[in-house]
Amino acid sequence: MASFNLFAGKILQIEGGYNDNRDWDENFLNGAFIGTKYGITPATLAHHLRRDITQADMVNLTKATALEIYEKEYWDRYRVSEFDSQDLAEIVADGIIQHGPGGNGDTGGVTMLQQTLNDLGEDLEVDGILGSLTVAA
Structure with a gap:
């Protein structure tokens, strides 16, 4: 079975740190500029925290919380661990995260x-x- 722990460092490396590109629609939530961090969008963070968020919430997002979101909202939710192939699981998880x-x-x-x-x-x-x-x- 595929392991989220083997994927965790890779997804953070792919997604990078704080993104403050105001030309990117995903950096906004309800018209307010928030940015993204570790690939986590404002909508995803607000859903995870179950509340409205601010730019400060995004800037202060920790790697641990980002990984918690990736594991809960993508890896576990879509049963990615059920794949026998780690490589395939990571490709599918990344596809779900991106699209x-x-x-x-x-x-x-x-x-x-x-x-x-x-x-x-x-x-x-x-x-x-x-x-x-x-x-x-």
Whole structure:
């Protein structure tokens, strides 16, 4: 089974530190500039904290909290640990982090995986749900 701990350092390295690019829409929440840090968007941090957030909340986001979010909201939520291949698990997790899971006509990390598996001969519903059939395929 794939391990989040093996992925943790990689995702922080990929995502980097605080991003204060005002030309990037994801750095705003409800019209207020917040920025992102470690790849965590204002919407994701607000959801995790279950409250409105400020730019100071984002600036003060710790690596530990960012990793907690990645593990809970992406790795665990989408059952990525169920993959036997660590490499595949990390590719899928990164796809979900970057593009969402997909489904409802949206292209995301899970729908891209399902489409690829179907191209390789599987017969999966491309629904953005990382279920047992997708994991088995």
